[in-house]
Amino acid sequence: MPLKKICNKAGCNSLCNPCDKYCNKHKEQGQLDKQERNRYYDTYLRDKKATQFYHSKEWELLREVVKAKCNGLCTRCLDNKMLKAGVIADHKIPLKVDWSLRLVESNIDFLCLECHNTKTWEDKKKYK
Template identity: 40%
Template sequence: MIVMPPRPLRPCKKPNCTALTRDETGYCEKHKVEYLEILKKQKAERDRRYDENIRKTRDKQYYEFYKSDEWERVKKQILIRDKGLCQWCLQKRIIKTADVIHHIVPIKDDWSKRFDLSNLVSLCYECHNKHHASKG
């Protein structure tokens, strides 16, 4: 069995903190909690804005679809199939975590493909946003 050496000790990323850490976040134990709380708040705000936008831009049918138990199950299947990685980044030999399940053929164009596994792909926010921005 190969044993990896521990990460080198580095100064905590929190300004004026003198603690050393090996944690992948770059924060000492004391400041890691603060950092994770900030991330949690940022995600909650992003989710709130996203949900608010969905209600404004999509009709009830689409909103209910994206909140359905069946969609949650299919999303998990796709993430497992795609190993939780952004498939478009992977094609460019970049390893990046997937954040979104994207419909290749939009459900507005073909409602019947909403659960079609061959019509779904795992993407990172960056790829998904670039794609939709280019669609205009």
């Protein structure tokens, strides 16, 4: 029998699958809570200038060029002699640190999700 975990809803002791956050009774409420958090972030916290940039044709074209140059593979994993598909074009020096480097090809890496999350964590520590 697969392991179960307790529902994330406060006060609920129901068991659910380990890959689910909520039991069947609270699954819909969990989705609504997430939508509300996303709506708040989009309204008050998201950088509007960066969002506009990431939807621009210039960024989409540059992203495709970088992806093609590394054959769709994660550049950090390649440096470590591993093959893993990349999914995210990421600025080596973040936009918030130096906006002028936003369209410089040498400032873009194509990363897998794991490497992107690691790099984001490193950036938060480095640039605060």
